[in-house]
Each structure stands twice: as C-alpha cells, then as structure tokens.
Amino acid sequence: MMRQVPTIPDNAPFNAAQRAWLNGFFAGLAGEGAASDAGATSVAPAEQAAAAQTWRDVDDEDVEYDWHDPAMPMDERMKLAADKPLELRLMAAMAQLDCGSCGYLCRSYAKALADGDDGDMGKCVPGGKQTARMIKQIMKDAGDEAPGAKGDAAGNVTGNGQVEVRSQGKAIVDEDGRPKYGRDHPFPAPTLAVRTLTGETSAKDVRFVSLSIAGSGMSYKAGDSLGVFPKNCYESVDALVRLTGFGGGELVPLPDGRVMTFREALIEWCDIDNPSDELYELLASHASSDEAKLLKQASEGLAVDGLVDEARVIDVMARFRSARPSPVKLVEALDRLQPRLYSIASSPRRYPDEIHLCVGVVRYMQAGRRRKGVASTFLAERLASYEPVPAYVQGSHGFAPPSEGERDVIMVGPGTGIAPFRAFLQEREATQAKGRNWLVFGDQHSASDFLFKDELEQYRDAGVLTRLSTAFSRDQDEKIYVQHRMLEHGAEMWQWLDGGACFYVCGDATRMAGDVDAALHAIIAEHGRMSEAEAKAYVKRMTDDRRYLRDVY
Structure with missing residues (x-):
C-alpha cells in the first residue's frame, strides 16, 4: 500500500526553504520503517540535515530583530526586547556584531546560553563588561525561564544549574587522522613578518603582521577573519603577582583539567583587564568591613574613591589591600581570556599559505599607569621573537567580494578598516573581475597614516582600482572624514549604486559606521530623488540583496 506523504501547500505562511524542510521532514517520517512500501518517498539523512540547516539559517536571517544594530545603546536594545523570550533578551544584551569571536552568532550564542548548552557568559568580547554583566543579570532574573541543571560529556553542572563548559583542548582530527584546527583547538601559526605601516610622525602605531598557515590544513576566503588567542603582557602579570603578595610559582588547577603555575595562568588563561563580578565578590569576602562595602559598591558599577574608571584587575587589587585570597581562588574568580578577531588583509589566491593582518596597537596612560591592548601589543611586541600565535580562521557571514565578477564594488574603510579591502583587491585582480572598484580610505595624515x-x-x-578617494582629517583646518568624501562624490556614487554596485564598510561601529550609513541614505535620497522613507527602503533592499555589507567592531 502506498503511504500518503503530507506536503505543505504553496500558500502556507512559510518561505521556500521552510516549506522544503517541512516537506522533507514529513517525507522522512513517512518513509521511516516503510522501506518496502512501493512508491514511498524518503529523504536521505544528509539532505534532511542540509535542509534543516538552510531553514535555520534563513529563519534567522529573515526575522528582523529591532535591536540588532551595533550603534544602538544597550538601554534602548533592552527596552525593545523587554517582553521577548529569554534567548532574545540575551541576544539584545550582546554587541550585535555577529563577529563570531564567541564561536557563535549573537542569536545562536544567546540560544546556547538560554538552553544551558553553554555556561560561559563572558564570550562576547566586543560587548565587554557591560554585556557580561547584563547577561548575568538576565539569567539571574529569569528564574523558571532559565534552564534546569543539565550536563553532558563536555560540561559539568554548577551549583546554579548552569553548564560550565570544560574544553580539554584535545585536537579534533579528520578522517585521515590529521588535526582539525578551530576555536577550540587553535593552530600555532609561525610568525613570518612584523613591520610598522605608519610613519615616524604618526600619532598611531599600526603593524603589518604575516603568519604562516602552511601544513595546518586551514583555508580562508577574502572577507574572513583570524581569531587570535593572545597572552597577557609579562610585565603587567609580574606587577600583579607582586601586588598579590605571592611568588607566582604556586600551582593552580584550570577548568580544562590542566595545572599551571599562578603566573602562567595569569599570562595564558585569565582576563586581567576586566575585573569580573566574581572577583569583587571574592575580594569582599576576604576584605575588611570598610573595604567590603566599597567592593560591593564597585561591583555595581558605582564610583569608588581611589578607583579609576574602567579599572583593571591590578587597580582593584591595589585599591583594596586588605583582600588577599589564594592564587587558586583568584584564578577561579577571573574571567577567561577570550580570542580577538582581526579582519584578514590578504587573499588566498595570492597567499594560500599566509594570512596577513593590519593591527592598530593600543597603548595609553591612565591614572599614572601605562595601559596596553592585550592582543594588539601581543602581536606588535611579542612577535619580534617569532613566537607562534594560537589562531583559527573565522568565516565571514556574507562579507566577501561579489561572486559576479562584473559587479561594481564600493569599499569604505578608514584606518585599519582597510584590511579586508586589501584582500578584496587582491582577489578581484587574481580572478580578473571585470567590475569596477572604488575605495574610500581615510586617516589622520597623508604623510604618516596612508596605509x-x-x-x-x-x-x-594598473586599473584594478578605478577610484581611490582619500580623506585625511588633520591635513587641513577643517576635519574631513570618509563620509564627507562620499557626499562630495554623491552623484557618481549614486550612479554606481543604481547600476547594482555592492557597498561595503569596515571599521568602528560606534561612530564611523553610523556616519557612513547616514551619508549613504543622504546620497540615495538626493541623487536618487527619493523621500527619506523611500531611501530607507532602498537601503533595506540593498541589505536584503547582500549589496550592503558591514564588517564593524
């Protein structure tokens, strides 16, 4: 007897990918256990899995989350998500970049936390302490909405019912027994070159870094990023160890099962930049009564006399000298040092065994202390000795040159935002793409900052770069930025856009990306002769058609 397989009608409220998945699902159910039924329809497991993945991807992309905007302040995002389910409130608390530094997208990381599949609430590096604190508060307030205690082979149940993921750092191997490198098992990439890109008179320090991936089995595409696991500055760690009153050689266990010395753990495992709420709680339990009250105040983000804004762990330890817990407790209370993502500045078509980075080095003085960016100074200073860099490739989510070589491309990348567009140009030259390329680049001074x-x-x-527009803000009395160059050439830029050009932006999310977005809307409205609402709808169509793509941080 032929089994009737239910199907989803075309007028059902599902898109094509969803209908395909549901039809495959029902077909699979109908075929299960009925292989002898003549004419019974079945779907191969691999095809079902692919269809399911397509549905999940499309479903995520088709749903519009009002708060999914990296330029939107946290309080506004949380208001928009206030009446939403737990996982969407968690998503709203994140940086909204979909950068992948956490190993997920914002939406999938939020789901993993809400479902209890991942108990590490500090993986959103771009969101910083603000995000980590908000996520912990949301989980605390969730009550029955939060997942119950559960664990699996990769996790251990903690006292509050959360899963603490304990990666053993074991290499995953492919079918031939070769290591597969990724976020959980980074490749120790040898350093090939480190050189300064900025001039001697520049106020900035930007480095070109070249790493080898030969023999790793890793591959990358133009538009991808490299995840780097940095190590903390030796000088900063030594200063912190001295401040704790310990010697640094004390043995401490790590959550992944390894044992390290206190100093090694502070270098390789612990985030010593951002004091965790757990650190404040630990210190309060060991401090004098007066200092315990102040620690409680500091943990709530309130000002404390003698403690600088954006205090680091060493500042907290220096301020509250009555609190001296053991090295084991200190390491337990500190957040884990997370990887940093850098846009790859090379194309595999030209450099298949190398990955190039463009790194802006962060150094500044605060309250009499010299501050350093953890990853940027690791790459700029420590690699002089050609130390291997634990790294992995993080694939982009659509941020890539167009597959149609004849399509025009407009790229806006000030400062180190030039990185992926160097890769794009190498890619477009190697593939002999016929489309035109327009780069808008900006920085402070042409003489010292023209990367x-x-x-x-x-x-x-050579004609590969059809237009090169530059904006050097400090070379004249009036500051000129990339958005000003866009507006200046608005008529021609509209012609490119109207002809189907793809528009890319890379760089700072908090200000530059918003200014460029406003300029794009203004150009479309003025030269496309549209109302504000029509221009907004046009940009929305560009985004939906993957003609407007941003790699911002």
Missing part, C-alpha cells in the same frame, strides 16, 4: 599607499597606487595605475 598600504604604494600598493593602492599601483592598483590604481
């Missing part, structure tokens, strides 16, 4: 100047001018002279 990759010689390369870009060679591309322009």
Whole structure:
C-alpha cells in the first residue's frame, strides 16, 4: 500500500526553504520503517540535515530583530526586547556584531546560553563588561525561564544549574587522522613578518603582521577573519603577582583539567583587564568591613574613591589591600581570556599559505599607569621573537567580494578598516573581475597614516582600482572624514549604486559606521530623488540583496 506523504501547500505562511524542510521532514517520517512500501518517498539523512540547516539559517536571517544594530545603546536594545523570550533578551544584551569571536552568532550564542548548552557568559568580547554583566543579570532574573541543571560529556553542572563548559583542548582530527584546527583547538601559526605601516610622525602605531598557515590544513576566503588567542603582557602579570603578595610559582588547577603555575595562568588563561563580578565578590569576602562595602559598591558599577574608571584587575587589587585570597581562588574568580578577531588583509589566491593582518596597537596612560591592548601589543611586541600565535580562521557571514565578477564594488574603510579591502583587491585582480572598484580610505595624515599607499597606487595605475578617494582629517583646518568624501562624490556614487554596485564598510561601529550609513541614505535620497522613507527602503533592499555589507567592531 502506498503511504500518503503530507506536503505543505504553496500558500502556507512559510518561505521556500521552510516549506522544503517541512516537506522533507514529513517525507522522512513517512518513509521511516516503510522501506518496502512501493512508491514511498524518503529523504536521505544528509539532505534532511542540509535542509534543516538552510531553514535555520534563513529563519534567522529573515526575522528582523529591532535591536540588532551595533550603534544602538544597550538601554534602548533592552527596552525593545523587554517582553521577548529569554534567548532574545540575551541576544539584545550582546554587541550585535555577529563577529563570531564567541564561536557563535549573537542569536545562536544567546540560544546556547538560554538552553544551558553553554555556561560561559563572558564570550562576547566586543560587548565587554557591560554585556557580561547584563547577561548575568538576565539569567539571574529569569528564574523558571532559565534552564534546569543539565550536563553532558563536555560540561559539568554548577551549583546554579548552569553548564560550565570544560574544553580539554584535545585536537579534533579528520578522517585521515590529521588535526582539525578551530576555536577550540587553535593552530600555532609561525610568525613570518612584523613591520610598522605608519610613519615616524604618526600619532598611531599600526603593524603589518604575516603568519604562516602552511601544513595546518586551514583555508580562508577574502572577507574572513583570524581569531587570535593572545597572552597577557609579562610585565603587567609580574606587577600583579607582586601586588598579590605571592611568588607566582604556586600551582593552580584550570577548568580544562590542566595545572599551571599562578603566573602562567595569569599570562595564558585569565582576563586581567576586566575585573569580573566574581572577583569583587571574592575580594569582599576576604576584605575588611570598610573595604567590603566599597567592593560591593564597585561591583555595581558605582564610583569608588581611589578607583579609576574602567579599572583593571591590578587597580582593584591595589585599591583594596586588605583582600588577599589564594592564587587558586583568584584564578577561579577571573574571567577567561577570550580570542580577538582581526579582519584578514590578504587573499588566498595570492597567499594560500599566509594570512596577513593590519593591527592598530593600543597603548595609553591612565591614572599614572601605562595601559596596553592585550592582543594588539601581543602581536606588535611579542612577535619580534617569532613566537607562534594560537589562531583559527573565522568565516565571514556574507562579507566577501561579489561572486559576479562584473559587479561594481564600493569599499569604505578608514584606518585599519582597510584590511579586508586589501584582500578584496587582491582577489578581484587574481580572478580578473571585470567590475569596477572604488575605495574610500581615510586617516589622520597623508604623510604618516596612508596605509598600504604604494600598493593602492599601483592598483590604481594598473586599473584594478578605478577610484581611490582619500580623506585625511588633520591635513587641513577643517576635519574631513570618509563620509564627507562620499557626499562630495554623491552623484557618481549614486550612479554606481543604481547600476547594482555592492557597498561595503569596515571599521568602528560606534561612530564611523553610523556616519557612513547616514551619508549613504543622504546620497540615495538626493541623487536618487527619493523621500527619506523611500531611501530607507532602498537601503533595506540593498541589505536584503547582500549589496550592503558591514564588517564593524
């Protein structure tokens, strides 16, 4: 007897990918255990899995989350998500970048936390302490909505019912027994070159870093990022160890089962930049009564006399000298050092065994202390000795040159935002793409901050780079930024856009990306002769068609 397989009608409220998945699902159910039924329809497991993945991807992309905007302040995002389910409130608390530094997208990381599949609430590096604190508060307030205690082979149940993921750092191998490198098992990439890109008179320090991935089995595409696991500065760690009153050689267990010395754990495992709420609680339990009250105040983000804004762990330990817990307790209370993502500045078509980065080095003085960016100074200073870099490739989510080589491309990348567009130009040259390329680059001074100047001018002279527009903000009395160059050339830029050009932006999310977005809307409204609402709808169509893509941080 032929089994009737139910199908989803075309007028049902599902898109094509959803209908395909549901039809495959029902077909699979109908075929299960009925292989002898003549004419019974079945779907191969691999095809079902692919369909399910497509549905999940499309479902995530089709749903519009009002708060999914990296420029939107936290309080506004939380208001928009106030009446939403737990996982969506968690998503709203994140940085909204979909950068992948956590190993997920914002939506999937939020789901993993809400379902209890991941208990590490500090993985959203771009969101920083603000996000970590908000996530912990949401989980605390969730009550019955939060997952119950559960665990699996990769996790251990903690006292509050959360899963503490304990990666053993074991290499995953492919079918031939070769290691597969990724976020949970980074490749120790040898350093090939480190050189300064900025001039001697520059107020900035930008480095070119080249790493080898030969023999790793890893591959990458133009538009991808490299995840780097940094190590803390030795000088900063030594200063912190001295402040604790311990010697640094004390043995401490790590959550992944390893045992390290206190000093090694502070270098390789612990986030010593951002004091965790658990650290404040630990210190309060060991401090004098007066200092315990102040620690409680500091843990709530309130000002404390003698403690600088954006205090680091060493500042907290220096301020509250009555609190001296053991090295084991200190390491337990500190957040884990998370990887940093850098846009890859090379194309595999030209450098299949190398990955290039463009790194802006962070250094500044605060309250008499010299501050350093953890990853940027690790790459800029420590790699002089050609120390291997634990790294993995993080694939982009659509941020890539168009597959149609004849399509025009507009790229806006000030400062180190030039990185992926160097890769794009290498890719477009290697593939002999016929479409035009327009780069809008900006920085402070042409003489000292024109990153990759010689390369870009060679591309322009060779015809690979059709237009090179620059905006050096400090070379004249009036500050000129990339958005001003866009508006200045608005009529021509509209012609490119109207002809189907893809528009890309890379760089700072908090200000630059918003200014560029406003300029894009203004150009479309003025030169496309549209109302504000029509221009907004046009940009929305560009986004839906993957013609407007941003890699912002």
